[in-house]
Amino acid sequence: MKNIPIFIATLTVLILINWATPPPKDGAIFYGTLTTQQDNTFKVDEISIGKAKKTKQIPMYERPKKKGKIQKNGNKIMLIINPKTDLAITYIDLNEVSEINIPKPDEKWVYKKEKGYREIEYIEIVVISKNIRKTKNRYLIKRDTDVYCSGINEAGKEEKKVPLAAINRLIIDGYYSKQNDGEMPPVKKMKPEKRKKEKAQKKVPISKQAPE
Numbered sequence: 001m002k003n004i005p006i007f008i009a010t011l012t013v014l015i016l017i018n019w020a021t022p023p024p025k026d027g028a029i030f031y032g033t034l035t036t037q038q039d040n041t042f043k044v045d046e047i048s049i050g051k052a053k054k055t056k057q058i059p060m061y062e063r064p065k066k067k068g069k070i071q072k073n074g075n076k077i078m079l080i081i082n083p084k085t086d087l088a089i090t091y092i093d094l095n096e097v098s099e100i101n102i103p104k105p106d107e108k109w110v111y112k113k114e115k116g117y118r119e120i121e122y123i124e125i126v127v128i129s130k131n132i133r134k135t136k137n138r139y140l141i142k143r144d145t146d147v148y149c150s151g152i153n154e155a156g157k158e159e160k161k162v163p164l165a166a167i168n169r170l171i172i173d174g175y176y177s178k179q180n181d182g183e184m185p186p187v188k189k190m191k192p193e194k195r196k197k198e199k200a201q202k203k204v205p206i207s208k209q210a211p212e
Helices: 004-020 193-202
Strands: 028-036 041-049 058-062 070-073 076-079 089-092 097-101 108-111 120-129 136-142 146-153 156-163 167-177
Touching: 028 146, 028 156, 041 156, 058 120
Parallel strands: 076 108
Antiparallel strands: 028 041, 028 167, 041 146, 058 089, 058 136, 070 076, 097 120, 097 167, 108 120, 120 136, 146 156
């Protein structure tokens, strides 16, 4: 019976720790190194992909291999099949990615439904996983997809929007939580307004306090 209060206290602490520490994938900010096709290299963070600025569930289409499914003409590869309906879609999370490469930036994979419809362009993307084997997979992704990030330098941060075709290599070095950015020194922690108000109330000078 004497150990019950200690057990309850320990259990409470464990619950609070688990509640206060979000899963790595939730609210994670990704950082790494970006090298362009012009051989310029940047340290970057706040990495996301596409107009929706996704870090999870990024859709990528399987790359066709069969000759009857494509027609190649120089740097232009015509898709005979519709990627949205005839190709498998893989949803990629950045926390599972070690590196992204664009091997052939000038090459265009093109699908056109029929005459009168506009062409939809895709680009080949190589995704290297973070597993021990560093599994390499090739996909297609819409060519007009951009990578959004912040370049880090001595002056601070600079917002960047980089077209996939302009990227040679994007290395994902890691991620840190919005709630705890100890893993990424260049990023300053933003304190919630509530905390500021609470601290301001606590730091009221003694001289201004009402007499008893």
